[in-house]
Amino acid sequence: MKAAGAKGLIRNQNAAGWLIVLCLMTGLMxxxxxxxxxxxxxxxxxxxxxxxxxxxxxxxLHSHALYDAGQWLTPIAAVVDSAExxxxxxxxxxxxxxxxxxxxxxxxxxxxxxxxxxEWTSSRGHANIWSNQPFAFQAIxxxxxxxxxxxxxxxxxxxxxSDHPLLFSINHPNRLERGEPSWKASADASxxxxxxxxxxxxxxxxxxxxxxxxxxxxxxxxxxxxGSDAHLKEPDDRQSFTDRLxxxxxxxxADSRSGKDIIRxxxxxxxxxxxxxxxxxxxxxxxxxxxxxxxxxTIPAEALGQEVDFTVWVSNAEPPYGVVVIKNGVPxxxxxxxxxxxxxxxxxxxxxxxGDYYRLEVRQPASQDVTFDELLLAPIxxxxxxxxxx
Numbered sequence: 001m002k003a004a005g006a007k008g009l010i011r012n013q014n015a016a017g018w019l020i021v022l023c024l025m026t027g028l029m030x031x032x033x034x035x036x037x038x039x040x041x042x043x044x045x046x047x048x049x050x051x052x053x054x055x056x057x058x059x060x061l062h063s064h065a066l067y068d069a070g071q072w073l074t075p076i077a078a079v080v081d082s083a084e085x086x087x088x089x090x091x092x093x094x095x096x097x098x099x100x101x102x103x104x105x106x107x108x109x110x111x112x113x114x115x116x117x118x119e120w121t122s123s124r125g126h127a128n129i130w131s132n133q134p135f136a137f138q139a140i141x142x143x144x145x146x147x148x149x150x151x152x153x154x155x156x157x158x159x160x161x162s163d164h165p166l167l168f169s170i171n172h173p174n175r176l177e178r179g180e181p182s183w184k185a186s187a188d189a190s191x192x193x194x195x196x197x198x199x200x201x202x203x204x205x206x207x208x209x210x211x212x213x214x215x216x217x218x219x220x221x222x223x224x225x226x227g228s229d230a231h232l233k234e235p236d237d238r239q240s241f242t243d244r245l246x247x248x249x250x251x252x253x254a255d256s257r258s259g260k261d262i263i264r265x266x267x268x269x270x271x272x273x274x275x276x277x278x279x280x281x282x283x284x285x286x287x288x289x290x291x292x293x294x295x296x297x298t299i300p301a302e303a304l305g306q307e308v309d310f311t312v313w314v315s316n317a318e319p320p321y322g323v324v325v326i327k328n329g330v331p332x333x334x335x336x337x338x339x340x341x342x343x344x345x346x347x348x349x350x351x352x353x354x355g356d357y358y359r360l361e362v363r364q365p366a367s368q369d370v371t372f373d374e375l376l377l378a379p380i381x382x383x384x385x386x387x388x389x390x
Contacts, residue, residue: 076106102134269386281314307349314382
């Protein structure tokens with residue numbers, strides 16, 4: 001099916017929607033093809049010269065462009081334009097259980113890396129699935145209908161390859177729906193998820209009570225990501241959509257800006273989250289070990305039980321701000337600092353043991369002179385992923 005034909009059918013009526021989904025889903029892409037400006041199986045591929053140098057790339061991992069019930073089609077190109085105008089490096093649309101945008105000719109860009117995604121939306125919770133190429137969404141449908149997170153994660157991983165990686169990321173797990181957390185799957189059923197959305201719009205997890213602590217206590221490595229969850233439902237909503245896009249922003253350290261490398265960087269946990277596209281920027285690493293250990297990495301076993309130096313770097317932060325160091329889920333007053341300059345670097349030392357992990361939060365107090373307890377109540381403007389010992 002050609003994309004233009006699919007687009008025309010989608011416009012016609014709501015009843016044809018699932019037929020189109022099935023048609024789109026049964027068309028498997030040809031891996032390794034010279035796609036260029038062409039498209040196959042109704043899906044548009046994005047061809048461009050990616051920056052090939054390692055570095056930090058920032059973008060949006062959770063956004064929506066919803067299709068109306070037959071009256072008009074959300075302008076996918078306008079959504080992509082909004083992401084381009086804000087200067088993101090990567091972007092993905094994650095509609096609820098639909099992949100219409102994969103066949104939309106507007107889902108193309110030479111200015112940013114477009115990923116392919118969907119929001120797995122079930123009675124047991126929501127999750128994003130991302131890849132660098134279209135994937136066989138029809139294989140995942142049974143797990144949605146059954147609300148089976150365990151099977152969904154297993155299926156996503158079975159579809160993943162080194163050239164075509166797929167990730168499963170739990171969405172807004174602590175958001176309350178009718179008095180209960182929105183993620184209802186058990187920790188055991190969802191323990192093999194690749195990532196978890198700890199910051200969704202104004203919803204930010206609390207280190208003392210969040211679901212992430214439950215997973216990490218099992219010795220899991222689940223990458224912390226952010227999601228602005230911006231929705232464009234009508235053309236007149238574009239300004240509000242743009243205003244929300246990238247709030248928060250997810251930053252990924254990757255070997256290049258290709259979709260495959262962005263996905264790989266997320267899987268490795270080389271990620272921090274900032275309040276908006278401008279920052280704050282954050283880096284966190286351990287130095288006096290055989291190799292520089294960054295966020296998401298593991299301090300080698302031979303370095304455990306010895307003193308390790310950790311370095312924190314912050315830039316583009318709005319002063320005053322404080323950097324809170326968290327070890328094993330507990331904020332550490334002795335290592336945390338407050339600053340009145342936009343950019344700062346500091347270090348602390350510890351003797352890590354097996355099972356320890358370290359991460360950072362940047363908080364925005366009213367003044368530099370607040371007490372540590374007051375600092376812990378200040379709004380968060382950035383957070384790192386952990387450095388692990390396993």
